[in-house]
Amino acid sequence: MKGALLLAEGLAKAYPLRGGLFARRSQILAVNGVSVSLNKGETLGLVGESGCGKSTLGRLLLGLEKPDAGCVTFDNEVMPSSKAAAWRRLRARMQLVYQDPLGALDARLSVAEQVGEPLVIHGIGGPAKRKARVLALLALVGLSEQHGARLPHELSGGQRQRVVLARALATSPDLLVCDEPISALDVSIQAQVINLFMDIQQKFGVAMIFISHDLRAIRQISQRIAVMYLGRIVEEGITDDILHAPLHPYTRALVSAVPEVRKPRARRTILAGDPPNPADRPDGCEFHPRCPVAMSTCSNLKPLLLGSGSRGRKVACHLAAANASQPLGAH
Amino acid sequence: MAWFALARFARAMITILVVVGFAFIVLRLSGDPALEILSNDAPPEARDAFRSAFGLDQPIWVQFFDYMTRIAAGNLGNSMREGRNALAVVIERIPITLALSVPAFLINVVIGIPAGILAALHRNSLLDRGVMLGAVAGFTIPTFVLGLLLVLVFSVQLGWLPSGGARSWHHAILPVLTLGAGGAAVLARYTRSAMLEVLGQPYIRTAHVKGVPWRLVVYRHALPNAAIPMVTIIGFMLGQLIAGAVLVESVFAWPGVGRLLVASVVSRDLPVVQCVLFLIAVTMVTSNLLVDLLYGLLDPRIRRGGQA
Amino acid sequence: MRELLTIEQLSVAFGETRAVRSIDLQVRKGEAVGIIGESGSGKSVTWLGALGLLPPSVAISGRVLLDDQELLGAPAERLWQIRGKRVAMIVQDAQSAPNPVLTVGRQIIEVLQLHRGMGERAARAEAKRLFDLVRIPDAEQRLKFYPHELSGGQNQRVMIAMALAGRPDLLIADEPTTALDVTVQAQILDLLRDVQRETAMALVLISHDLGVIAEVCSRAYVMYAGRIVESGPVGDLFATPCHPYTRSLLEALPSLDGPLQRMNAVSEGTPGAGLSRHGCAFAPRCADRADLCGRVEPELTADLLGRRVACVRADHARPLEVVA
Numbered sequence: 011m012k013g014a015l016l017l018a019e020g021l022a023k024a025y026p027l028r029g030g031l032f033a034r035r036s037q038i039l040a041v042n043g044v045s046v047s048l049n050k051g052e053t054l055g056l057v058g059e060s061g062c063g064k065s066t067l068g069r070l071l072l073g074l075e076k077p078d079a080g081c082v083t084f085d086n087e088v089m090p091s092s093k094a095a096a097w098r099r100l101r102a103r104m105q106l107v108y109q110d111p112l113g114a115l116d117a118r119l120s121v122a123e124q125v126g127e128p129l130v131i132h133g134i135g136g137p138a139k140r141k142a143r144v145l146a147l148l149a150l151v152g153l154s155e156q157h158g159a160r161l162p163h164e165l166s167g168g169q170r171q172r173v174v175l176a177r178a179l180a181t182s183p184d185l186l187v188c189d190e191p192i193s194a195l196d197v198s199i200q201a202q203v204i205n206l207f208m209d210i211q212q213k214f215g216v217a218m219i220f221i222s223h224d225l226r227a228i229r230q231i232s233q234r235i236a237v238m239y240l241g242r243i244v245e246e247g248i249t250d251d252i253l254h255a256p257l258h259p260y261t262r263a264l265v266s267a268v269p270e271v272r273k274p275r276a277r278r279t280i281l282a283g284d285p286p287n288p289a290d291r292p293d294g295c296e297f298h299p300r301c302p303v304a305m306s307t308c309s310n311l312k313p314l315l316l317g318s319g320s321r322g323r324k325v326a327c328h329l330a331a332a333n334a335s336q337p338l339g340a341h
Numbered sequence: 342m343a344w345f346a347l348a349r350f351a352r353a354m355i356t357i358l359v360v361v362g363f364a365f366i367v368l369r370l371s372g373d374p375a376l377e378i379l380s381n382d383a384p385p386e387a388r389d390a391f392r393s394a395f396g397l398d399q400p401i402w403v404q405f406f407d408y409m410t411r412i413a414a415g416n417l418g419n420s421m422r423e424g425r426n427a428l429a430v431v432i433e434r435i436p437i438t439l440a441l442s443v444p445a446f447l448i449n450v451v452i453g454i455p456a457g458i459l460a461a462l463h464r465n466s467l468l469d470r471g472v473m474l475g476a477v478a479g480f481t482i483p484t485f486v487l488g489l490l491l492v493l494v495f496s497v498q499l500g501w502l503p504s505g506g507a508r509s510w511h512h513a514i515l516p517v518l519t520l521g522a523g524g525a526a527v528l529a530r531y532t533r534s535a536m537l538e539v540l541g542q543p544y545i546r547t548a549h550v551k552g553v554p555w556r557l558v559v560y561r562h563a564l565p566n567a568a569i570p571m572v573t574i575i576g577f578m579l580g581q582l583i584a585g586a587v588l589v590e591s592v593f594a595w596p597g598v599g600r601l602l603v604a605s606v607v608s609r610d611l612p613v614v615q616c617v618l619f620l621i622a623v624t625m626v627t628s629n630l631l632v633d634l635l636y637g638l639l640d641p642r643i644r645r646g647g648q649a
Numbered sequence: 650m651r652e653l654l655t656i657e658q659l660s661v662a663f664g665e666t667r668a669v670r671s672i673d674l675q676v677r678k679g680e681a682v683g684i685i686g687e688s689g690s691g692k693s694v695t696w697l698g699a700l701g702l703l704p705p706s707v708a709i710s711g712r713v714l715l716d717d718q719e720l721l722g723a724p725a726e727r728l729w730q731i732r733g734k735r736v737a738m739i740v741q742d743a744q745s746a747p748n749p750v751l752t753v754g755r756q757i758i759e760v761l762q763l764h765r766g767m768g769e770r771a772a773r774a775e776a777k778r779l780f781d782l783v784r785i786p787d788a789e790q791r792l793k794f795y796p797h798e799l800s801g802g803q804n805q806r807v808m809i810a811m812a813l814a815g816r817p818d819l820l821i822a823d824e825p826t827t828a829l830d831v832t833v834q835a836q837i838l839d840l841l842r843d844v845q846r847e848t849a850m851a852l853v854l855i856s857h858d859l860g861v862i863a864e865v866c867s868r869a870y871v872m873y874a875g876r877i878v879e880s881g882p883v884g885d886l887f888a889t890p891c892h893p894y895t896r897s898l899l900e901a902l903p904s905l906d907g908p909l910q911r912m913n914a915v916s917e918g919t920p921g922a923g924l925s926r927h928g929c930a931f932a933p934r935c936a937d938r939a940d941l942c943g944r945v946e947p948e949l950t951a952d953l954l955g956r957r958v959a960c961v962r963a964d965h966a967r968p969l970e971v972v973a
Contacts, residue, residue: 059830196687197857198894201901201914208911223831226903230912253905267835268905269860271887280839281832284800543740544748549702551760551811552733555725561759565750641750641795 015184015217016048020080021070023063027289038288040066042241043080045315050184051215055232055249057225057264059285063241064221068187071219072104073097085184102132105178109190111170115162121173122148122158128180147176150213151206168199172206179210187219192227204230225268229253234322237261240286240296243315247323257318257330260297295328303329349633353626360622364615365408369401374421374609395421395611408615417619418612422605427612431598431620435583437507438590438597441516442582448521449528449578454571456525457532461540462559472529479526488519488592505594516593520586524578531574535567542566569639576632580625652714653678653818653851654699654736659711659721661691661698661875668694670875671711673949676819681845681852683862683869683883685898691875692855696821700736701728715819734764737812741824743805747796753807754792760814779810783840802833806840813844820845823855838864859902863887868955871895874930877949881956891958893937929960937962 023041041063048054058064069075071082073089082089084104090096105128108114115124126144129135135143148158151172162170171191178186188207192200204227210216211231222228228235229249236246237258245258256262259279266278283300286292292299298308307328315326318334325331375388375397392398395418396407411418417428460472479487495515496504503512539545540563548562578585587599594600598617605613637644654676661669669691676682686692697703699713699720713720715735720728732738740746747756754776761772773792780788783806796804805825812820822841826834842865845852854865862869863883870880871892879892890896897915916934929935932942941961949959 059832197859198687198897198901198915201897201903201912202916204903205912205914225831225905229905230903230909263832263835265905267831269838269858269864270904271859271863271899271902272904278835278839280835282836284802284833285830543742543745546702547740547746547808548748550700550732550738552729552731552763552815553759554729561751562748566748569750639750641752642797645795645798 014047014083015050015052015085016046016071016219017083018044018046018071018080020045021067021077021082022079023066023070023075023077036289039241039291040288041070041077044238044241044243045080046071046236046243048185048217048219051211051217052234053211053218053220053232055228055235056219056221056238057223057228057235058238059223061240061285061288062238063288064238065189067238068106068189068219068221072106072185072187073100074106099132102128102134102181103183104185104187105181105183107171107174107178107186107188107191109194111167111174111194112162114174115170117162119161120158121153121160121162121165122155124162125158125173125176125180128177132181134181143180147180150179150210151176152202166199167195168203171195171203175206175210179214179216182214183216185217185219187221189221190223191220193222193224200227207231225253225264237264240288240291242296242326243324244297244327245325246315248321251321251323257323257325257334258297258327259301259303259329263302295326305329346634349630353630356626357619357622361412361615361619362405362409364618365405366401368611368614369404373397374611376609391421412619417616420613421610422608422613427610427616430613431601431616434596434598434601435620437595438583438586438599440513441520441589441595441597442586444513444517445520445524445586446578446582448517449524450575452521453525453528454532457529458536458559458564458567460529460533461536464537469533472533476526476529476533479522480530482523484519484523484588485592487522488516488589491515491519492592505592507595512593512595516586516589516595519589519592528571528574528578531571532567535570536563538570539563539567565639569636572632572635572639576628576635579631580628583624584621651678652676653680653716655712655714656695656699657712657714659695659698659713660709661694661703662708668875669698672872672875672877674870674877676851676853678818679849679851680868681842681854681866683866684853684855684872685857685859685862685869685895686855686872687857689874690872692872693823695872696738696823696853696855700732700738700821701725702732733760733812733817734815735817736819736821737815737817738821738823739805739808739812739825741827743808743825743828744796744801746808747804747811749796752793752795753799753804754794757792757807757811757814760811764815776810776814779814780807782813782844783807783810784836785810801829802836805829805833805837809837809840809844813848813850816848817850819851819853821853821855824857825854826861827856827858834861841865859887859898871898876930876959877957878931878960879956879958880949881954885954885956891956891963892931892960893935893962894931897934 021041021044022039024037024039027036027038044067046054056064056067066075070077073082073092076091084100090100122144125147126140129140129143144158145155148154153169153172153176157165157169162173165173192203195203208231211218218231220228220231232249234247235249235252236243237252237260238244239260245252245256245261252261253265256265263279263281279302281300281302286296294309294311295301295313298304301308305328311328313326313328313331315324316331317323318325318330374395375391379388379391396404419425420427420430423430456472460469463469492504492515495502502514506512545558545562548558553562583598586597587602589595590597590599591603602614602617605617652675656672656674658671658673659669660667660671672695684692698707698709701720701723703709709721711721715731720731747753754773757776757779758769758772761767761775767775776792777788780791785791785803785806799807825841826837829837838861841852844850852865854862856862866883868881869883869886870877871894872878873894879886879890879895886895887899890899900913903912915936928943928945929947932938935942939962945961947959947961949957950963951957
């Protein structure tokens with residue numbers, strides 16, 4: 011794929027499971043063979059439930075963690091190790107935005123100081139230039155100079171997330187990885203932060219990986235969606251293709267689980283059971299124990315993530331593959 | 342659970358070894374017993390004979406190795422002063438110390454825990470303030486000061502109780518009170534904060550929501566949870582049954598293990614000092630072991646790891 | 650339908666902070682009522698106050714009537730008879746709600762013994778039946794589990810079973826699905842809805858998620874800064890919201906269908922600024938604000954077709970089809 015800003019192939023990451031001195035060693039496969047590509051200025055929504063590996067994938071893509079297998083290329087160069095000086099230089103071009111803005115900010119530094127910090131770290135501009143840049147950044151996220159003089163606890167939740175975003179944008183990055191950036195906010199505040207993300211996308215053409223469990227928010231921001239389940243991508247494609255005609259039964263359940271105000275009490279696909287434990291993964295398709303349409307193949311053969319139709323749609327499901335091979339597609 | 346217990350046991354053994362080894366080295370470096378035990382004008386030949394009799398003329402690592410081999414064989418050496426088996430010298434003092442520390446421990450528990458619970462249940466009330474005032478006083482006044490105060494009042498002023506010695510149970514009253522008051526204060530404070538912590542937990546609200554009467558909320562839901570952190574401090578107090586009385590025994594001239602330790606240190610009777618330290622290490626480690634096992638018993642999250 | 654629970658002029662104050670301000674609210678027998686609000690709206694405090702679950706230092710006034718029985722200031726012994734038996738409650742964080750050192754079975758049996766006078770054996774059988782009812786697989790075994798051995802979804806089921814154990818007339822569910830994954834959230838909502846219908850129990854569902862309310866409730870109250878700003882049948886309320894705050898909540902909820910558009914976001918305001926003594930608490934954030942809004946705190950209008958709203962601009966904002 012030419013022109014891709016970020017390209018990851020066959021990423022895998024396992025964590026050892028702590029079990030004391032004498033306990034049997036085991037491990038959790040958090041990410042298991044994931045390939046992702048992201049073009050310049052594009053936003054990919056990463057959806058999944060807790061424990062599906064979406065946050066780990068985000069950290070792997072930024073080079074914050076070293077994958078056990080596979081590799082990440084950023085702007086046609088292999089991602090250096092997070093200890094290397096080359097990675098630290100690269101860090102100016104890719105930033106991370108967390109869920110908890112209060113935890114991400116230093117309680118004792120003023121907002122303006124924190125927004126300017128990346129400029130100091132990466133040695134960008136002189137003092138006067140930096141000051142102007144900080145003001146511009148604050149204005150960009152809808153905060154005033156007065157806000158800049160405050161401490162984080164003197165701001166509301168939404169304002170704090172704006173500060174975090176301003177700081178992330180300070181070095182004019184090419185890539186933002188946002189890990190659940192709005193889930194800690196009140197509903198009425200979420201809308202403005204989503205709008206802010208949309209504006210930034212349009213103004214700067216920054217590429218984003220937007221990690222969330224909220225399909226409604228993801229739809230607003232992402233051009234493409236990748237759905238994760240137990241460390242693997244089970245479906246991928248253009249946002250509305252996936253939301254309006256999900257092929258994978260898990261995606262279908264996720265979409266139908268979204269409570270809708272406008273057309274409530276519709277028939278839903280309700281999955282049985284809990285989100286799976288990554289330490290205890292089933293044979294065959296990871297999803298088959300909860301799948302409402304599982305076939306016998308599903309319990310012993312792992313489905314591959316295969317292309318389905320045009321527009322870059324991919325799905326990892328035996329049933330979807332079987333349906334797609336028939337001349338009359340369901341959709 | 343078996344692995345858990347075994348691992349803890351191995352760790353306990355290692356701890357004892359480290360303590361004993363450390364004590365050995367520090368004591369050897371702290372002075373020459375031959376100078377302390379024999380009189381200053383003893384002839385040099387006598388000193389040399391004394392040194393070789395106790396192996397003090399060997400290089401320190403040889404002494405250490407000898408010592409460890411002997412401990413492994415169950416022989417802790419002979420007292421340099423009395424010439425008898427050091428362990429026997431120490432063991433005959435243990436009941437004397439326990440006669441103080443066991444009643445004192447009972448006072449700790451019987452007064453400290455209920456006081457702490459009551460204070461927590463009636464937070465910010467007069468009762469709470471009273472208990473906390475007493476606790477802070479008991480906590481901050483050093484044992485020997487408290488001991489001397491009690492002597493001043495009950496022996497010197499009132500003349501009701503003897504100020505020192507161990508001839509009858511009357512003699513035990515003041516030292517037991519001294520020991521008991523300090524421990525009760527510590528325990529009351531811990532109990533109170535453990536209870537307050539637990540009372541603020543969501544599951545206590547759940548119990549109220551279920552309509553559980555107040556009494557049962559305390560007995561069934563709060564106390565079993567508060568017991569978990571308190572086991573630590575009670576275990577620590579158990580570990581102090583032998584070692585904790587050093588000061589009080591000195592103040593009241595009570596001839597227990599503590600006074601033996603002080604006397605032996607002063608006279609550089611190394612085998613006895615080592616023997617006492619060894620015993621203290623063993624009781625401490627044993628009580629820690631007990632605490633760990635109790636944790637497992639009280640807290641299902643430790644007993645049964647589970648998935649969450 | 651008769652009123653099961655009536656709240657009149659309830660106010661709750663933590664010192665200077667007035668968390669709930671003179672609210673009126675009714676729950677009828679067997680009805681599912683939604684309480685919508687964001688953090689700090691007073692939506693949870695209302696119910697903790699009503700059930701006597703707030704510390705004595707908190708100032709509470711007004712009336713809370715269960716049938717004709719006054720709950721505010723009722724003696725503790727009477728509240729023990731009501732809580733868990735006539736009124737049950739489940740909360741958001743199901744993982745920390747049950748007692749960690751007791752088995753989940755023991756905690757359900759406790760309710761059965763307290764409120765239904767059951768013996769150990771009968772209670773155990775009933776606990777198993779309740780576990781089956783809330784769709785916990787392998788109920789017999791799970792009764793012996795400790796909370797940490799169950800997932801968040803399973804623990805929420807346990808809490809629901811525990812709430813149902815006293816056969817309550819009213820279940821208050823405070824954000825019961827917020828801490829759960831989406832697929833599990835759907836399961837729990839489904840369960841709550843089924844249980845509510847099958848047992849003819851009234852349900853108060855407290856949530857910030859309008860979708861959740863829309864799926865379960867027939868009527869809803871919208872709370873903002875300690876006051877009820879709008880109430881009505883859920884369908885009408887969401888189809889034609891009258892209060893600008895309700896409208897902003899709806900607009901903040903993007904849909905999965907329809908054309909993608911920029912959201913109509915309400916500004917945030919500074920924390921604390923909305924709590925001035927005068928005027929409408931929402932005014933600083935309101936796009937429809939008039940001069941009057943900064944000075945007069947609007948009262949709830951009289952009931953019109955089951956709807957009430959507290960906004961001076963409501964007549965102007967109210968769509969014609971509702972009035973007609």
